[in-house]
Amino acid sequence: MSIIQRDFYSRPALAVARDLLGCRLVRTQSGTRLAGLILETEAYQGEEDLACHASAGKTPRTSVMYEEPGHAYVYFTYGMHWLLNAVTDGTGAPAAVLIRAILPVEGLAVMARNRPYQAMRSGWTDGPAKLTQALAINGAFNRLDLCDEVGELIIEHGKQLSDDWIEQTPRIGLNTVPEPWRSLPWRFTLRKGAINAH
DNA sequence: CGGCCGATTATCT
DNA sequence: GATAATCGGCCGG
Numbered sequence: 001m002s003i004i005q006r007d008f009y010s011r012p013a014l015a016v017a018r019d020l021l022g023c024r025l026v027r028t029q030s031g032t033r034l035a036g037l038i039l040e041t042e043a044y045q046g047e048e049d050l051a052c053h054a055s056a057g058k059t060p061r062t063s064v065m066y067e068e069p070g071h072a073y074v075y076f077t078y079g080m081h082w083l084l085n086a087v088t089d090g091t092g093a094p095a096a097v098l099i100r101a102i103l104p105v106e107g108l109a110v111m112a113r114n115r116p117y118q119a120m121r122s123g124w125t126d127g128p129a130k131l132t133q134a135l136a137i138n139g140a141f142n143r144l145d146l147c148d149e150v151g152e153l154i155i156e157h158g159k160q161l162s163d164d165w166i167e168q169t170p171r172i173g174l175n176t177v178p179e180p181w182r183s184l185p186w187r188f189t190l191r192k193g194a195i196n197a198h
Numbered sequence: 199c200g201g202c203c204g205a206t207t208a209t210c211t
Numbered sequence: 212g213a214t215a216a217t218c219g220g221c222c223g224g
Contacts, residue, residue: 042216051216053209061209078217079206085216098216129217139208173216 013043022158036102054094065094081129165194
């Protein structure tokens with residue numbers, strides 16, 4: 001497996017969101033690899049995107065999106081959840097891709113320990129805050145370099161996937177965001193079976 | 199399976 | 212002071 005390099009992230013969030021599907025998110029926890037295949041992403045692109053946190057301008061929270069692509073943007077929401085994004089585009093152009101779901105493939109026993117109140121089942125990591133719990137990702141990971149070969153959080157290339165397996169729909173949870181942003185099809189999901197099919 | 203609702207606090211206005 | 216890129220439990224069908 002090869003780690004994804006910075007030039008991959010130095011592109012528009014929409015392209016990165018699409019291409020991250022099927023890639024392998026790898027979190028090394030105390031020497032153990034916890035990994036999952038990325039099944040769902042969302043693009044948040046620019047200050048003009050009123051669903052993007054950067055639409056409020058550069059603040060302490062959003063500043064990482066204005067900096068070098070290929071770093072993690074981890075933020076806290078609903079009083080209890082951490083969500084993981086990859087910073088994209090270029091320095092000065094705030095954008096990021098939210099990772100919303102993974103299929104666990106390595107380190108399942110440790111993931112189970114990270115989620116003590118949830119029995120293992122198929123829908124284990126099918127939400128942006130569920131996957132951060134399973135991988136033990138929190139605010140300490142904000143600004144981390146995803147391109148660091150020996151980092152605790154990286155992403156590896158996966159299979160090339162045909163567009164036939166990818167679905168685009170509106171982003172989730174934008175209840176107070178005005179149109180057209182609320183309805184733009186900037187959420188990317190893998191259809192069922194895409195991982196197993198060649 | 200689907201809809202409703204309470205939890206809980208960083209961040210911004 | 213209001214809001215939030217959500218989750219899990221509880222309800223009814």
